[in-house]
Amino acid sequence: MDNIGIVVESLDDAVSFFTELGLKLEGRATIEGEWAGRVTGLGSQHVEVAMMVTPDGHSRLELSRFLTPPVKSDHRTAPVNALGYLRAMFTVKDIDDTVARLSAHGAQLVGEVVQYENSYRLCYMRGTEGILIGLAEEIGHK
Template sequence: MAITLENVGIAVRDLEAAISFFTDLGLTVVGRDTVSGEWTETAVGLDGNHAHIAMLQTPDGGGRLELFEYVHPEAIETEPTLPHEIGMHRVAFSVDDLDEALEVAARHGCRPLRGVANYRDVYRLTYLRGPSGILVMLAEELRKD
């Protein structure tokens, strides 16, 4: 059986703010829609499911994020995930310039949780809180062969 990762879905409180954050980091919007009706209730398992969605893609085409903002039922605010909690954890991106990526994130009010780390002189990396409290890892490879 062949398998391919299609996308990672993330519920957000403000779709436009999330799109702005991720497109400023370099992703591209490849589709937008509003979904509702029986098919989406069946697929998602949620009565009255109605959401605005956007599909974003990395420049290499290999990674996709589906962002969705619920119209109905009303979105439930939760505490942001902590790095050591079980469950959906974070979304990670490789960047060619971590400092530039952090400048972009800062324009959206997003800063590293603690700082930038050096992993064995292979990567500089950090975790930050993106829009809607999304945990985002940014990593720059140091050994570029």
């Protein structure tokens, strides 16, 4: 997999949130032109994009802000059992520290931090703009 894409209203807020999670900004660009519309099926489009990369350099998150055409629907408040995109899960070294740091950016726990057997501590959070993410800490790997 090359990347996962998320459409946002504020590229700056989303970059800040995912930077706090440990991703690094790889670059920002404006995408427009006939070729781009042929790829997405949207026709003429003008999009600001920020590419974030995970600390290991193996995975990317593409954050997009559509200037044109306007956004047609909003799935950000859908519950975790809604059809379609659910969430992206991130491995963290210290889930309690990560929850605290993301909470300072306005993120909220969906439920609570729970332990799965003797393997993981897990939680879901709604971050900037209601984006749903999961956090997983391997037990014994702080």
